[in-house]
Amino acid sequence: MRDAEEIYADIIEYEYKGPAHHRRMSPNKRAAQFIPFAALTGFGDATDETARLTERRRVLTESRREELDEKIAACTSSGVAEQAGTVEITYFLPDLHKDGGSYVTCRGKIRKTDPYARTLLMEDGTCIPAEDVWDIRME
Incomplete structure (x- = not known):
C-alpha cells in the first residue's frame, strides 16, 4: 500500500x-x-x-399555632405596632409547578391583618396567608 x-x-x-x-x-x-x-x-x-428540589409543608402543633397567633396580634395591635419596628416572618411558599414549596423569610412591618381571609399584608405589598406562617421574630 x-x-x-x-x-x-x-x-x-x-x-x-x-x-x-x-x-x-x-x-x-x-x-x-x-x-x-x-x-x-x-x-x-x-x-x-x-x-429541582422542593420541601414539604411542616405541620404546626396547636400550641405553636396559638403562640404565632399571639405574636401576630401583638405586632398589629395599636401602640405596639409603632414600637415593634420590623418583624421577620418565615412562611411556606407553595411551588407553582410541582408538589411542595420552600420556606421564605420576609422582613418588614405588618401593615394590616385580614381576620376573614386570615392573611398578613406587609408594607412592601407581600400578602402572607396566616396558616403558612412558620415563625415570627420581632426586632
Whole structure:
C-alpha cells in the first residue's frame, strides 16, 4: 500500500486558492456549523425542573399555632405596632409547578391583618396567608 505523500506527490506543492465564485466563510460562521444539534428541544429544561428540589409543608402543633397567633396580634395591635419596628416572618411558599414549596423569610412591618381571609399584608405589598406562617421574630 502506498502512503499519502506518494499518492498525492503531483499536487502536494500547489497552494489551495478556493473556489473563484464563492467568498471564504468567516471563522465564526464556519465554527457554527459544528455546534451540537439539540434534537430534543425542551428536554434539558424538563430534566432541570425534575431535579429541582422542593420541601414539604411542616405541620404546626396547636400550641405553636396559638403562640404565632399571639405574636401576630401583638405586632398589629395599636401602640405596639409603632414600637415593634420590623418583624421577620418565615412562611411556606407553595411551588407553582410541582408538589411542595420552600420556606421564605420576609422582613418588614405588618401593615394590616385580614381576620376573614386570615392573611398578613406587609408594607412592601407581600400578602402572607396566616396558616403558612412558620415563625415570627420581632426586632
